[in-house]
Amino acid sequence: DVKVTQSSRYLVKRTGEKVFLECVQDMDHENMFWYRQDPGLGLRLIYFSYDVKMKEKGDIPEGYSVSREKKERFSLILESASTNQTSMYLCASIAGGGETQYFGPGTRLLVL
């Protein structure tokens, strides 16, 4: 089975802090994604990466950056956390040539 893990299930941070969310997948997938999920808004794509050191902006990249130094690991960075970034953050991965994304358990981030 594909396994996607995220470094934290719950995180509380202060406004202005730099926040790192880590995602690791164990299936050698080329493509990895970061979403946020908010009530009434559904899943929104922040960034995705189709190869090591490659990244593309999703629909809502403002206030975020990403890093992919190794194939199995995709990090989401909140440069200066703000209260409107309080959300559920979900990481997903997919094999090249595949169509189905596999999700991690999510990180619930609260920014105070």
Add this chain to the structure above:
Amino acid sequence: QKEVEQDPGPLSVPEGAIVSLNCTYSNSAFQYFMWYRQYSRKGPELLMYTYSSGNKEDGRFTAQVDKSSKYISLFIRDSQPSDSATYLCAMVSGGSNYKLTFGKGTLLTVNP
């Protein structure tokens, strides 16, 4: 018009009922269709994946795709309290860097 429309519910049914969940879409390029199940405070998990028009059955679950009407459905037979979750439809066109477009999800409660 949004690319994918999904009735958010909530939908409440008695145990044993047949449940019908639906999504409509506007982009004719969508070729692959998925249903994800998401339990509260967890990441989405892939439930069904279909490509062609028609029906695909897996146990109590049937996924139906009608490309001519741009309409997909998920049927749950003999629904159980453990089916209580949010159901997300998702779709992707070929050659799109595997970016999925999601519906906003339907919250289902199956009452014992």
